[in-house]
Amino acid sequence: MKNNGASTVRQYPCERCPLQNYPHFQQHEKDEVEFLSGFKMGELVADVGTTVLGEGRSSAHLFTVLSGWAFRYKTLEDGRRQILNYVLPGDLIGLQGSLMKEMQHSVEALSPLVMCMFQRDKLPALFQSYPTIAYDITWLASREEQMLDEILLSVGRRSALERAAYLFAFIYQRAKSVGMVKNNTLMVPLRQQHVADTLGLSIVHTNKTLKKLAAKGALRWLDRGCEVIDHQILLDIAKWQGLPPAPRPYI
Amino acid sequence: MKNNGASTVRQYPCERCPLQNYPHFQQHEKDEVEFLSGFKMGELVADVGTTVLGEGRSSAHLFTVLSGWAFRYKTLEDGRRQILNYVLPGDLIGLQGSLMKEMQHSVEALSPLVMCMFQRDKLPALFQSYPTIAYDITWLASREEQMLDEILLSVGRRSALERAAYLFAFIYQRAKSVGMVKNNTLMVPLRQQHVADTLGLSIVHTNKTLKKLAAKGALRWLDRGCEVIDHQILLDIAKWQGLPPAPRPYI
DNA sequence: CGGCACGTTGAGCGCGATCAACCTCCGTGG
DNA sequence: CCACGGAGGTTGATCGCGCTCAACGTGCCG
Incomplete structure (x- = not known):
């Protein structure tokens, strides 16, 4: 701040x-x-x-x-x-x-x-x-x-686990398109508080939800931030097909 | 459909x-x-x-x-x-x-x-x-x-009652700016299922939440749709200051 | 008249919130 | 050098908001 x-x-x-x-x-x-x-x-x-x-x-x-x-x-x-x-x-x-x-x-x-x-x-x-x-x-x-x-669809209608999986799948795809994914792995510089405030959950429940994702092998929580390991598992849990790949402008 | x-x-x-x-x-x-x-x-x-x-x-x-x-x-x-x-x-x-x-x-x-x-x-x-x-x-x-x-802030972080109040206050303000409010009252052509799908709630709980808003005198549920009666109560419940009034374009 | 869409109400359950400890790591100041 | 405090993470116990299930009511339309 x-x-x-x-x-x-x-x-x-x-x-x-x-x-x-x-x-x-x-x-x-x-x-x-x-x-x-x-x-x-x-x-x-x-x-x-x-x-x-x-x-x-x-x-x-x-x-x-x-x-x-x-x-x-x-x-x-x-x-x-x-x-x-x-x-x-x-x-x-x-x-x-x-x-x-x-x-x-x-x-x-x-x-x-x-x-x-x-x-x-x-x-x-x-x-x-x-x-x-x-x-x-x-x-x-x-x-x-x-x-x-x-995101609104996700927060409004997905369960905590689906929502978390969607979040990381979404971030993964976006980060990949700007070269941030290395060895099919992405470092995400978030605290659990950020994740909680994104998903509309409490920190405690976010922690437990992330543990479940980690147990499924989708990601790993580290000292500062987390590492997305398996993008496909996330897509499956979130029941999401991913972003349509399309060229995009910038200024 | x-x-x-x-x-x-x-x-x-x-x-x-x-x-x-x-x-x-x-x-x-x-x-x-x-x-x-x-x-x-x-x-x-x-x-x-x-x-x-x-x-x-x-x-x-x-x-x-x-x-x-x-x-x-x-x-x-x-x-x-x-x-x-x-x-x-x-x-x-x-x-x-x-x-x-x-x-x-x-x-x-x-x-x-x-x-x-x-x-x-x-x-x-x-x-x-x-x-x-x-x-x-x-x-x-x-x-x-x-x-x-x-809306995302509302769905992610407000309680059911606050969320419902915000929704109708928001709709009221927008409708007012296009002359749809008559006698400080607005007819909203929604089913409860629409409200539920907007707020990210079940129909049953939406029904109970709307009853509470009606009990507080903020709105009245009718045959088809509902009537917003007291805009100020809604603003108070939602803890919302309302939209900044500004001229807007159209095409 | 039946069938359907929509709304209403109560009972019970469970997902996720809250409360409360306790942990580790790390930066700061004595 | 250690003492301390704060930020961030982990875990268990309990609470409660909102979900699900179930039944019933009403009005409308074919």
Whole structure:
């Protein structure tokens, strides 16, 4: 929950954007890259625990994550927290804050986070001059909505075990598409409290549910975070067929 | 769940779009209205129970609801259903299907539904020629995401009673902004099964929860659907401050 | 008239919450 | 160097919200 664990640098020019390396991502035309170079203000680096964007604040910026993990969440007045979704490389954050008056959710870093920072004011100009990029932004907003649909289905209608299995299967697939899976294994930098707040469960019951998943050989809980070992078991438990593999844009 | 309860007509020219009448909506410039006139293919009228858009199908169209109620939902393989959100006049449906390969959720009419139908193919042209409308579409997508965030928080972290109260307070506010509230009272055309599938509860428990809300004087359950009487009580029970009132676009 | 959709109510059960210890690890300060 | 405290994880006991089962009521439609 730190607020000052952030600093700005400029290390990656858009022509050598690290996101280019993933086959899942659609590449930009030369003129688009040029425009984006001007749209980009620099990079923001955030430590673990830093609140990148805060509910109620009006965000002056729009970000694309270049590397690292984060999560979006909301809280009720009495402190109950719901994690809405996780943020991985290539994901856009702060769009709501750029379009509406203010953010209605917060974003916190789960690992050291490198973000590409854009100027909110220039968004209308982007829509004017680069309709293909505007289309991509809309696509990304629509994808976020689609993910939320799935998550809501899960929280509303799956049992605790199914829900947990879905969560890790979902994260696994997304992480795989950005090269984070090594040897069919993925390290997920979550505390059990994060898992609980994602699934809408108590910590105690989350702990017991994770033990069951571990007993089935799907994952292993470690010192800090957990390791997804068997993706297929998770899919089976969650009765989920997985994400449709499709190329996706980024900005 | 009918599939054929739909027919097309063309009754409202865009210059006399019925949505113009609501002060909540931002009006279009003349040239935008002209373009939208060409983008619009006609109107689609659907009966109660008609599946307007189906999960897995690729939708050839994009719609704006002109009048009536509908809901978006997803189901698990074994039939468990989760209602994701409700669709009211001014809301856009089918955007996911227009941007991605296929729809990942279904939409069903809750009342006779009149929709303005647009051609999916022309969406890129819209982005090319009318960036302000493109911006509005992105705004609407972002608003849907924002609503889902709230709903997910509710399903994940609120008790049954709070959740039910939130649902009706939320619907009340949205309906009010499109002139559906008369005498501080709103008729909601839902069965208890819809409420249950929205809240992630069983029908039996939903029934008991609604009785409690009725006992507190917040609403009244009728033959077909229910009547929201006291909005403030709902807000109090849900511990919710309500939606920030803001002008919104439509297309 | 039967059949169906929808709502209502009570009984009992179980999933997941809460309470309460206790553990290990680790960073901090004496 | 150790003492201490806090964060995170583990485990058992008990509670209770919400589920399931079951029966019955009502109004509507064929």
